[in-house]
Amino acid sequence: MDEVKCFIPKSLDEALRIRKEFHAKPLAGGSDLMVSYYKGIGIAPVFPFPVMIISNLSDELGTIRKEDDGVHIGALSTPNEIASSMVVPYPVRKAASLMGAPSLRNTATIGGNIGNASPKGDLPQPLILLDAEVVLRSVDGERRMKVDDFILGSKKTALADDEIITGIVIPEVKATHYFYHKIGMRRANAISKLSLSALFDVEDGVVVDFRASSGAAGPKVRRSRDAEEILIGLKLDEVSGKTGEFLSAWNSILSPHAMPEYRRASTRRMLLGFIEEVASGALPGNYE
Amino acid sequence: MDAEIRFTLNGKSVIFIGNPLRRLVDVLREDFGMLGVKEGCGEGECGACSVIKDGKLVTSCIIPVGSVDGSEIMTIEGLREKEEGKCLIDAFADGGAVQCGFCIPGMVLASYVLLRSNPHPTEDEIRLAISGNICRCTGYDLIVESIMLAAKRGEELWTK
Structure with missing residues (x-):
């Protein structure tokens, strides 16, 4: 029997030392790793790399709190904890509430969802909409980078082999209108076929900010500040005249590899519906 | 590489010694005889292996036993x-x-x-x-x- 190293650190400091020395991969909720390396009934999963079980570090990595620079979400926070925390911005709460099923929402973690970097992962999409940063720690210190820069592509991240994802920081974002929609095949345990979030910030009839973020429509979540700028600064009654230009710019950044017509058309329809609603003077939403 | 995992199972303190990566569903069934815990999909989707961990519903087929150290687990046998x-x-x-x-x-x-x-x-x-x-x-x-x-x-x- 080949010996695969498995560590169970008792503190974050110990986990960081193990990460540095053995490059052990953190195993948190297990909803990705335990499934990927499933061997069968009665058989322990076998990992081709050293792992460390970090699910017991939630005292250090499981808190959600508001600070001066934004909302800090510990890497071990579960979708249920995120969905029920009112300090978390609406699209992230909404995405968390629609992940998997109740039991999965008690085990999966935000750190794992980002670290796994699946193009269909549910949390990176709204986090990227909000310019959230991932906090990475090693024994040598801490660095932060935007989630959008951290996720390089399908299942690829900028995580160094001595680093652990310790949390997420979502900066304060002003928005009067939010949109979030996930298209899945069923209400529970649905892997996203397509997802979209968007926001408007409208002040005195002028679009002060507009953003969109497309999930499961390419190897990674897509945003385009250039496309978003097409609508920013417009008066609400000018928006419909520019919507077509925006939609075609947005379409050009999508690169779905399967069912591209469906994904492009559905993205267009969702964006159009939201933009028309706001442009026609919809009242700011209540996102409690 | 054996680990020593202590947890509460249906109100009783138990100790597991062995591979911490073994799945909780296997340990509960094979080591502790909790045959009410079923395995269906093995991917955390079907809910047959559900147990309650520290008051929350979880699927025991995707949880390594190494992550229940100090936890309270309840199965149908306890409920x-x-x-x-x-x-x-x-x-x-x-x-x-x-x-x-x-x-x-x-x-x-x-x-x-x-x-x-x-x-x-x-x-x-x-x-x-x-x-x-x-x-x-x-x-x-x-x-x-x-x-x-x-x-x-x-x-x-x-x-x-």
Whole structure:
């Protein structure tokens, strides 16, 4: 029997030392790793790399709190904890509430969802909409980078082999209108076929900010500040005249590899519906 | 590489010594004889292996035993000894909720977690609470009705 190293650190400091020395991969909720390396009934999963079980570090990595620079979400926070925390911005709460099923929402973690970097992962999409940063720690210190820069592509991240994802920081974002929609095949345990979030910030009839973020429509979540700028600064009654230009710019950044017509058309329809609603003077939403 | 994992199983302190990557479902069934914990999909989606970990519903097929150190685990074998468990089991039997029975331990545990936090659930809330528990026999309606029956009969049990 080949010996695969498995560590169970008792503190974050110990986990960081193990990460540095053995490059052990953190195993948190297990909803990705335990499934990927499933061997069968009665058989322990076998990992081709050293792992460390970090699910017991939630005292250090499981808190959600508001600070001066934004909302800090510990890497071990579960979708249920995120969905029920009112300090978390609406699209992230909404995405968390629609992940998997109740039991999965008690085990999966935000750190794992980002670290796994699946193009269909549910949390990176709204986090990227909000310019959230991932906090990475090693024994040598801490660095932060935007989630959008951290996720390089399908299942690829900028995580160094001595680093652990310790949390997420979502900066304060002003928005009067939010949109979030996930298209899945069923209400529970649905892997996203397509997802979209968007926001408007409208002040005195002028679009002060507009953003969109497309999930499961390419190897990674897509945003385009250039496309978003097409609508920013417009008066609400000018928006419909520019919507077509925006939609075609947005379409050009999508690169779905399967069912591209469906994904492009559905993205267009969702964006159009939201933009028309706001442009026609919809009242700011209540996102409690 | 053996690990020593201590946890509470249905109210009793237990110690597991062995590979910490073994799945909780296997350890519960094979080492502790908790055969009410079923394995269906092995991917955390069907809910047959549901157990309650520190008050929360989880699927034991995706949890390595190394992550339950210090936790309290309850399986159907523990729940059936409690008044709430008896109430649910009787309601499931009387309501005709059980056909092959494979999903039922997980269904009952999911129902218990629901009624503990929400003693008067609507039908939608019940369907959401059991949305991670797949049943291939019943079409769910009799299960939903049985959970409503348990909520009604158990009134004071769920609000205490």
